[in-house]
Amino acid sequence: MLKPKSLKRGDTVGIITPSSPAPVLYKERYQRGLIQLEKLGFNIVEGSCTREIQSYRSSSIRARAEEINELIYNDDVKAILSTDGGLNSNSLLPYIDYEYLKNKPKVVMGYSDVTALILGIYAKTGLTTFYGPAIIPSFGEFPEMVPKGKEYFEDIVKLKKRAPFSLEVPLERLDWNSQDREKEMFNNESWIPLREGIATGKLIGGNLNTMTGFFGSEYFPKLKGAILFIEDGYKDMAIQERSLSMLKVAGVFDEIAGLVIGKHDHFNDLGSPFSLDELLIEIIGDTNIPILSNFDIGHTFPSHVFPIGIEVVLDTTQGTITFLEDGVFE
Template identity: 60%
Template sequence: MKADHLTKGDKVGIISPSTPAPVKFPERFKRGKAYLESMGLDLVEGCCTHKEQSYRSSTIRDRAEEINEFIRDPEIKAIISTIGGMNSNALLPYIDYKTLKKHPKIMMGYSDVTALLLGIYQKTGLHTFYGPAVVPSFGEYPEMLKSGADYVKNELFAEKKAPYTLEVPDKWTEELIDWHSQDRAKTMVTNEGWKCVRSGKASGKLIGGNLNAMFGFIGTAYFPDLNDAILFIEDSFKDMATEERLFSMLKLHGVFDQIQGLIIGKHEHFDDLGSPFTQEDLLLEVIGDRSFPILENVDIGHTFPSHVFPIGIKVELDADNGDIVFTEKGVH
C-alpha cells in the first residue's frame, strides 16, 4: 500500500514520539521547520511539540494520540518525526492502524522511530520511510546538505522514476558539534564507498532500520516478516560488545535464515573496544555459513548525507558492484 507523493502546499504533521527535541533544541527545531517550509510544505506541530517529561516529550498515550490526530486528519499528507530517542516502541499498541490503512499517508523518521515505521508497515502494509528527522537532519547548520534534501525529494516528492541505482555520495560526515553552540558547518570527508562483505546478487522487499531500536520489539506482532527480504540495519554510538549481542539477537530470531541479502549502514562513532577483529569479522562469525550477499558502509541512518529507504519496496542488491537498485517507488 502506498500514499500519494508530496506536492508543494501539502500539510505535514510534526511528531515527537520520544525525545522532546523541540524543547531541548529550539533553534535547531526552528531551522528544521524553516527548511521544510522552503520545500513548499505547510507544517502543523503536534500536541507534544512543546511538552517535556525528562527523557520523553509526554505520556505514552499522549504521544500516541499526537500521531493518531494526524492519521485521522484528512488534510495531513505526511507525518515526520522531530528526532528519535528510546521509547517509540511503547506507542505501538495505541496507533490507529485501521484509519491509516483506509487513508494512507507518508510516515518518515529514523533511529528509534524504527519501531513506528516497521510496526505500521507490519500492521497495514503501508510503505513507510526511513529518512531524515526535523531537528538533526533538516535542522543542520547552516542548512541541510543538498544531497540529503535531494534524496528526500526523490522519494517523498517522487522526483526520480524507478528503477534507478542509488548514488554513493562523494563526501560524508559524522563530526560532532554541540548543537547549542554550533557556528560552522560540519567538516566533510571523502567517502570510501560502499564495501562488499560477501559477494552475490539478490532481490526482495526492503525492510529494516536501527538495529538497537529493533531490540525493543523484535519477535512481537509488530515486527515484519523478513522472509525474502533485503534487510538493512544501522546504528549509532555502539561498541563491539553491544554489536555482538545485537547481531546474535538477529540470529537467534532466525533472521539470517530468512533474508535474501543484508545492507549495513555507516555506524556513527563506533567503538571497537580495542578488539583484535573488525565489526565485519564479528558479523561473519555470528552469521556463520549463510551465503546471502552483504554490502556495508552504506549512507543510511545517523551519518550525513543519508539516503531515504522506503520500507517494503522491491529492490535489487549487487554486492560485488556495490549497487542498490530501487525497482519501484514507495509512493503513488
C-alpha cells in the same frame, strides 16, 4: 502493497515527538528544521507533544500515541515526520489507529528509534513507510540541510526520480553534534561488499538497537526473502554482538535474501582486535547471502531514504542497490 501519495508544494506536514523531547532540548536546531521544511514548500502542523518534556520523554505514552493519531485523523496532513529519535517509540505501538491509516494512507517518515513506528505501521497495514530524515538532526543542520540529503528526500517523496534507479555513493558530512559551524564534506570510503552476490527482495529494516524493543511481536514485519538493512549509532562492540546474535539465534540470517549494514556513527570498538564487519561475519557463519557494509543510511549525513517494502536488487559484486519501484504514487 499500499503506498501513499507523493508530496507536492503546498502540502501540510505533521510533526511528532514520539520519544525524546528533542525540540525542547535543541530549540535552535528544531527551528532551523521547520524553516527548511517551509523552504521546501510545506505547511507545518506541530503535534501536541512537540513542546512538552517529561525527563527522558516528551509526554506520557498515551499522549504521545494520541499525538500521532490526531495527525493520522487530520486529512489535510499528507505526511508525518518525526522531530528526532530517543528510546521509547515502541511504547506507542499498541495505541496507534492502524486501520484508519490503512484507509487514509500518508507518508510516515523517521529513523533511529522511530524504527518501531515505521516498521510497526508497515507490519500492521502493508503501507510503505520511509526510513529517512528527521527534523532536528537532518532538516535542522547548520546552516541548512545537507544538499544531497535534501535531494534524496525529494527524489523519493516528491517523485523527482522514478524507479528503476541505482543509489549513488555521496560525499559525507561528519559529526552533527558540532551544530553551529560550517562542516567540511569528506570523500566517502564507499560501500564495502563483505560477501558477493545478487539478490532481489523487499527492502525492510531500520535501527538494530531499536528492533530489540519489539522484535518477534505482531508489530515486526516478516523477513522471509527480504533485503534486510540495519544501522546503529553511539553503540559499542559488545552491544553489537548481542544485537546481531539476536538476529542469528532467531534464524533471521537464514531466511533473508541479502543484508545491508549502515555506517555506525560514533562507534566504540572497546579496543577489540577485530572490526565490526569481522564480528558480523563471525556471527553469521556459513550463511551465504550477499552483504554490503558501510552504507549511507540512518545516522550519517547525507542519508539515503529507504521506502519500507519496495522491491530492490542488492548487487554486492557491483556494490549497488537498485530500487525497482517507487515508494509513493503520483
